[in-house]
Amino acid sequence: MNALLLKIDPRDTVAIITEASRKGDVVDGITLLSDIPQGHKVALRDMQKGDEVIRYGVVLGYLLEGVKKGAWINENSLELPLQPSLDALSFKEPEEVVLPQPKRTTFEGYANPNGGYAGTRNILAITTTVQCVSGVVDQLVKRIQAELLPQYPNVDGVVAINHAYGCGVAINAPDAVIPIRSIRNTIKNPNFGGEIMVVGLGCEKLTVDKLLSDEENTPENVIILQDYPGYGSMMDALLAMAEA
Structure with missing residues (x-):
């Protein structure tokens, strides 16, 4: 199975590799600089010490050392961000959610004799x-x-x-x-x-x-x-x- 790199957010500086791959493999145009296990992070560009490592649009941490494009980024590569205090967090009222009208409003089921939820299997x-x-x-x-x-x-x-x-x-x-x-x-x-x-x-x-x-x-x-x-x-x- 061929490996792929999954980048979820345009701001991401790393992507997730879908299959375990070897040093020198070229995955989605990026040459891997080391063996990388399945599900781990791959640097999408050259980065310097202290740069943000972003995945899914979220800052996971800051690089302890500079890395090259194609490097393996793992828990040993990062300094974790400080957790903000509750007083530093801001809150806003949730936006009103308007759900679409369902195309179907029935299903094949039966009412339970005890008045509980409807069943779909006997x-x-x-x-x-x-x-x-x-x-x-x-x-x-x-x-x-x-x-x-x-x-x-x-x-x-x-x-x-x-x-x-x-x-x-x-x-x-x-x-x-x-x-x-x-x-x-x-x-x-x-x-x-x-x-x-x-x-x-x-x-x-x-x-x-x-x-x-x-x-x-x-x-x-x-x-x-x-x-x-x-x-x-x-x-x-x-x-x-x-x-x-």
Whole structure:
């Protein structure tokens, strides 16, 4: 692949090279004076010590030494500019933004039964409470794809919402709210059609009640694997819930 130099703003004194290149290569008419890694800066003209290095129209810093056109400019080449104090900054009212009228105001979607956002896919999502059930759920997904989805052409697919959380964690720690909230919100993805299917183990710290409301936490929506005597009965129950 041939390298290019990307210059974004007319004021720029350096450009970004798109591919790693060797000393002596000629890129966009500039002969490189050293090997230059991909994504790094190349001097577009001769510059003196103290000159501004400008990229995207912004001053990145000032040259510690003079350079020739085609030189590699990196963090070791620059003295960073001083950050202005807040008192030295000026502010102005933002200009009014007038957005163009859209050419289309509709899309092919469906309203979720819970009144949430509209979905554009019809996907069965299986959410896990703990990583310990991920292996069973992964096998379940394969069974659903092979045995159930062919019977329901209106269903676009099935996905396992696996995660490395839930077992042996400090579930009441202040920041535990972050992964719990993330999983809870994923369950409500509009492409899941308002349907809930949660698979737990039975001894994890992240219990189902932390993910679902009392109205959602029902036998129609939740399976706890330790309630079943073996893999076969677990899979039968999971497949039955998935089909329902």
